[in-house]
C-alpha cells in the first residue's frame with residue numbers, strides 16, 4: 375500500500391500515543407524502546423546526519439555526534455520513521471533541504487515532526503502563545519525542534535487566523551494554515567513567487583527589517599475579503615530558504631465585502647445568514663447549482 379502524508383501522520387500519532395512521552399523536550403528513550411532500536415553516536419562525515427540498519431534482532435540508529443543536539447534528535451526520529459514505516463533509505467540522492475528529495479525521505483521527516491512535537495503536549499502551548507516568530511522560537515527551543523517544523527505545527531494549531539510559509543529560492547514550497555484561514559479558503563498557491571514588496575522578499579534581499587503590513591490578496595489566491603496581514607519573515611541564506619508568518623492584526627478574518635443576494639433563505643437567524651453568505655460568495659461563480667438547494671445549517 376502506498377503511503378501518503380496523511381497516512382504517515384496517523385501512524386506517527388499512534389506511535390506517539392503508545393510510547394506516551396510526557397516531558398518537554400520529549401525524551402527519545404520511549405520511542406527507541408518501542409521501535410526496538412538502539413542509538414549510537416559516531417563521528418560521521420560532515421553533512422551526513424545518520425542512518426539505521428538491522429542486526430542481531432534489532433535496529434541500530436547511528437547519528438552524527440558532530441551535529442548539534444537538536445539536529446541529532448531530528449535525525450533519530452527521521453530514522454525511526456524508516457524503521458517504523460518500513461521505508462527504504464535514500465540519503466545520497468539530495469540534501470535534506472532539497473525540494474527534490476525522494477518521497478520516502480519527506481515522509482520520514484513528517485513522521486519525525488510528529489514525534490518531536492507531540493500534539494498532546496504541543497498544541498495547548500501553541501494555541502495560547504501570542505503570534506510571532508518570538509513564540510515559535512520559544513517553542514522550538516523548549517521542544518528542541520527546528521524553527522521550520524515548529525512554525526508549521528504552530529500555525530496549524532493556532533486559534534488566530536495565521537499561516538506559516540516555507541519558500542525556497544524565492545518560490546513558495548509549502549504553507550501551513552490555521553483552522554480559521556482554512557475555513558475562509560485563504561489559499562497560498564505552491565510555486566508562486568514570494569510577493570514583491572513583502573517582508574519575505576525584502577528579507578531574502580538581505581534587508582534587516584523583517585516585518586511588514588501587506589494586503590492579504592498579495593499572498594492569498596482569489597482573495598475577495600480584503601484586509602491587511604501582518605507579516606514576519608526570516609531568511610536562511612545557507613539554504614536560500616525563507617520562513618514567513620502571516621496573520622490578521624485584529625485576529626479575525628475580514629468578512630466578505632461583496633453583498634450576496636438572498637436566494638432561498640428561510641430562517642431569520644442572522645448568524646446563520648452570515649455563514650451562508652460566506653459560502654455563497656465563494657461558490658457562486660463556479661457554475662454549479664448547489665446554491666439553489668436549501669442550505670444546510672452548520
Ligand SMILES: [Zn+2]
Pocket residue numbers: 452456463464465479482
Ligand atoms: Zn532518510
